[in-house]
Amino acid sequence: MPANVWKGSISFGLVHIPVSLQNAVREDHIEFRLLEKNSLCQVKYERVCKKNNKTIPWGDIVKGYEYAKDKFVVLTDADFEKAALATSKAFEIEDFVPADQIDSRYFSKPYYAIPEEGAEGVYALLREAIKETDTVGIGRITIRNKQHLAAVRALDDAIEINLMRFADEVVDQSEFDIPSGEKPKAQALKMAKQLIESLTTDFNPQKYKDQYRENLQNIINAKVKGQSIKLVEAEEPRPTAVIDLLERLQASLKRSGTGSEKPAKTAKTAKSTKRAATKTAKRTSHVKKRA
Known part of the structure; x- marks a missing residue:
């Protein structure tokens, strides 16, 4: 005990x-x-004493409170x-x-x-x-x-x-630059909730292991044997741009097996679609003139 x-x-x-x-x-x-x-x-x-650089035995050490510069009460x-x-x-x-x-x-x-x-x-x-x-x-x-x-x-x-x-x-969050409480667009929020629901399960603490500790232990074991070990480096994640947010959410839902909605058109996607439609219309016009 x-x-x-x-x-x-x-x-x-x-x-x-x-x-x-x-x-x-x-x-x-x-x-x-x-x-x-x-x-x-x-x-x-x-x-070590700061004044004479001598080692001080534990029995000669006391606790002092500095109430003014270099002035202590024991x-x-x-x-x-x-x-x-x-x-x-x-x-x-x-x-x-x-x-x-x-x-x-x-x-x-x-x-x-x-x-x-x-x-x-x-x-x-x-x-x-x-x-x-x-x-x-x-x-x-x-x-x-x-x-x-x-x-x-x-x-x-x-x-x-x-x-x-x-x-x-406890540090108050007002000391930091944190986004305001404005709600995101309804479609993005709906897809984010779907993604969360698809990843929701009962809490099982045994599922989560200390990967850093395991990697470190593997490196130690290899060094003891005079060997080297190669670990896969993780890529640094990049922030998701707002323009890509709906596409990323849709892709995440598909990966989790719950994506049933068609991908939403972002501003970037909409421009691409418009350009493609314009090119198609021009080609059709040329064909009609030749005919």
């Missing part, structure tokens, strides 16, 4: 549920070491514990909010809340109540000397506590 991330209680009203938090996700990445180029000797980081472990004292052992649900009102950008990291012995009944009570009201509990929790906004959600048989970002940590 992995070590607890946090141990305390979830509270709503006068109800308290002793729980411990366990990671709900695990990192899956390839680790690398830094090496000296020629000897392949491992490179290590050292804590905080001890006791200071951090004192700041967290009132919030470190209890997670009180302050509000329950409709689940569909929370923007996904606020969610940061999920944990499973595991009930302590004897708390199974009240744990199940909170889980089922959250499910049937379709709500999310919101509160603040302190983990490792840092306070987080957090959400309590029901996830199948488990209660999940998902750390959240505070409002000032």
Whole structure:
């Protein structure tokens, strides 16, 4: 059993549920070491003083807050514990909010809340109540000397506590140049919806693999054997011009096997058709004159 991330209680009203938090996700990445180029000797980081370039042992390092240029106040472990004292052992649900009102950008990291012995009944009570009201509990929790906004959600048989970002940590979209909410042309929208419907299926996370990690592992395996490997380079996609949009949508629908409508005439296509019709008319005129 992995070590607890946090141990305390979830509270709503006068109800308290002793729980411990366990990671709900695990990192899956390839680790690398830094090496000296020629000897392949491992490179290590050292804590070096900026004034005398001496290595500082961990026992002589403290945490300082720079309140003015090159002026610091030192905080001890006791200071951090004192700041967290009132919030470190209890997670009180302050509000329950409709689940569909929370923007996904606020969610940061999920944990499973595991009930302590004897708390199974009240744990199940909170889980089922959250499910049937379709709500999310919101509160603040302190983990490792840092306070987080957090959400309590029901996830199948488990209660999940998902750390959240505070409002000032979420960047507002108004800071970017994003297209306005004007609706596109009806025909293009209809075809785009058809394309989405043709690609719609149930979510199966096992279907999606980390292709970059797999390619990297293949390269590593080949290098270990003294071999080289050739991977197909992806072409850089080009933005679809508005003039080609309907043609691209139609082609996408055909590829997905649902394209039943005739391709719409774009401005480019219409001009080509008009030129072809003019040439045909001229040829017909010459034929009539000869006759």
